[in-house]
Amino acid sequence: MVSKKEVDKFVKSQESIHLYSKMQKALTDVLLKFPNKDFYKVTKNLQIISVQEGIIGQGMVFPNPKGKFKIISIVYIPKIPLNVLRFIIAHELGHIHQGRHKIVKGEDNWALERYANKMTKEWGFPPTKNIWDWITKYMKMFNLNFPKDFPKN
Numbered sequence: 001m002v003s004k005k006e007v008d009k010f011v012k013s014q015e016s017i018h019l020y021s022k023m024q025k026a027l028t029d030v031l032l033k034f035p036n037k038d039f040y041k042v043t044k045n046l047q048i049i050s051v052q053e054g055i056i057g058q059g060m061v062f063p064n065p066k067g068k069f070k071i072i073s074i075v076y077i078p079k080i081p082l083n084v085l086r087f088i089i090a091h092e093l094g095h096i097h098q099g100r101h102k103i104v105k106g107e108d109n110w111a112l113e114r115y116a117n118k119m120t121k122e123w124g125f126p127p128t129k130n131i132w133d134w135i136t137k138y139m140k141m142f143n144l145n146f147p148k149d150f151p152k153n
């Protein structure tokens with residue numbers, strides 16, 4: 001069996017679930033049952049990409065010897081209006097354009113969001129009140145609210 005220390009190290013390395021403690025617990029429980037060889041085989045170069053129910057998009061950038069490895073996850077909502085989906089795609093591509101998904105020292109919490117929004121405007125898909133209203137209403141179905149100071153333009 002793989003050691004608890006190795007499993008914890010892998011689980012900690014998974015940035016998309018760092019806020020989801022139930023996911024971390026379940027992943028730990030599963031991996032602790034793995035024989036060593038299976039553990040190393042499945043976890044080598046593995047990134048689990050998880051988005052909380054109610055969150056539509058996520059863009060992540062990881063270091064990689066052959067250049068940054070970039071991931072966008074988007075929940076496909078069949079009834080989403082095209083303009084909202086265009087904005088979300090442009091916003092997530094904005095995060096990718098910045099080349100990182102982590103805040104650096106000295107930046108405020110929303111620096112990454114402002115950057116992504118700025119890029120949506122440069123590319124011609126600016127956020128509008130109508131777009132934010134749709135996203136806000138969608139998130140409310142999952143009891144999620146935007147933080148009060150979340151930058152919306």
Ligand SMILES: [Zn+2]
Binds near residue numbers: 113
């Ligand atoms: Zn964002």
